[in-house]
Amino acid sequence: MKHKLGISLILLVALLVGACSASKVTSSHQPAPESAPKLAATPAASQPRFASAETSGEDTLQSGDAAERIVVKNASLSLAVADPAASLQAITRMAEGMGGFVVSSNSYKTTAADGVVHPVVEVTIRVPVERLEDALQQIKALVPDPKTDILNENISGQDVTKEFTDTQSRLNNLKAAESQLMKIMESATKTEDVMSVFRELTSVREQIEVLQGQLNYYRDAARLSAISVHLDAKEAIQPITTGGWQPGLEVQKALQSLVKGLTILVNVLIFILIVLVPIGLLIGLPVHFILRAVRKHRQNIKPTEAKPASPSKK
Numbered sequence: 001m002k003h004k005l006g007i008s009l010i011l012l013v014a015l016l017v018g019a020c021s022a023s024k025v026t027s028s029h030q031p032a033p034e035s036a037p038k039l040a041a042t043p044a045a046s047q048p049r050f051a052s053a054e055t056s057g058e059d060t061l062q063s064g065d066a067a068e069r070i071v072v073k074n075a076s077l078s079l080a081v082a083d084p085a086a087s088l089q090a091i092t093r094m095a096e097g098m099g100g101f102v103v104s105s106n107s108y109k110t111t112a113a114d115g116v117v118h119p120v121v122e123v124t125i126r127v128p129v130e131r132l133e134d135a136l137q138q139i140k141a142l143v144p145d146p147k148t149d150i151l152n153e154n155i156s157g158q159d160v161t162k163e164f165t166d167t168q169s170r171l172n173n174l175k176a177a178e179s180q181l182m183k184i185m186e187s188a189t190k191t192e193d194v195m196s197v198f199r200e201l202t203s204v205r206e207q208i209e210v211l212q213g214q215l216n217y218y219r220d221a222a223r224l225s226a227i228s229v230h231l232d233a234k235e236a237i238q239p240i241t242t243g244g245w246q247p248g249l250e251v252q253k254a255l256q257s258l259v260k261g262l263t264i265l266v267n268v269l270i271f272i273l274i275v276l277v278p279i280g281l282l283i284g285l286p287v288h289f290i291l292r293a294v295r296k297h298r299q300n301i302k303p304t305e306a307k308p309a310s311p312s313k314k
Helices: 002-020 084-097 129-140 161-187 191-223 247-306
Strands: 071-081 101-111 117-128 150-159 224-233
Touching: 071 084, 071 129, 071 191, 084 101, 084 117, 084 129, 084 224, 117 129, 129 150, 129 224, 161 191, 191 224
Parallel strands: 071 224
Antiparallel strands: 071 150, 101 117, 117 224
């Protein structure tokens, strides 16, 4: 009996290694057979009871759902609003009204350049994925002027279908291995054999719970979209104004004029270096050598003409 139990454990360990190391899954993933017998441990003083990790039908991926794409869609917004605290309350009510909820929120204060303290709010909500566009429109409606007060908007999507099906396949294999382990436990008679199988069952159960948690995360992330919103007080981002004078705007204009002047100067230098300098060299070098040759020729002629005739000797 002990020899048969050892062979069964070896085969089961090989099955577990193959199930956990599978990295490539085909598109036709079959769920764990519903007809597999669910066996309970025989009551005995030397045999601990171990509940099966079989889950309900809604926790497993049905064959009809396997062909569907599982896409996680999220969004982020940065807005300038009149009252960040009031906007936070409006966003909270909107999320709850859509069947969603607030994941987290953070309110704090910041000091602007003029020394005035302004509130800032950061909030993350989850809403049903089919209501994502509607939620974004309602949040953007909180700003006084959409053209200037929507500072940033981003929408992203991630396809996790492959990760989901791979995880589901590994989960099904582990459930099949668990069923086989429970059968071996029923046939075990010695305490050491029961404890050995029990340790294997505990390890398999932990892996099943981890994979089940991953599947639940994928389902929740695909069903509920996350929206992260950053809310600034509108007056905190307005330019400083004193008696109708806006120093920030004047500085901006001065910088623009400086950039424009530097641009013109650089363009002139580029024109001189690329156009005028080559033309000057092509014309100036030959003229220079010609003039130099003429001056040298004239210098050679003048001493000859000025040389006096030598007196004759008597």
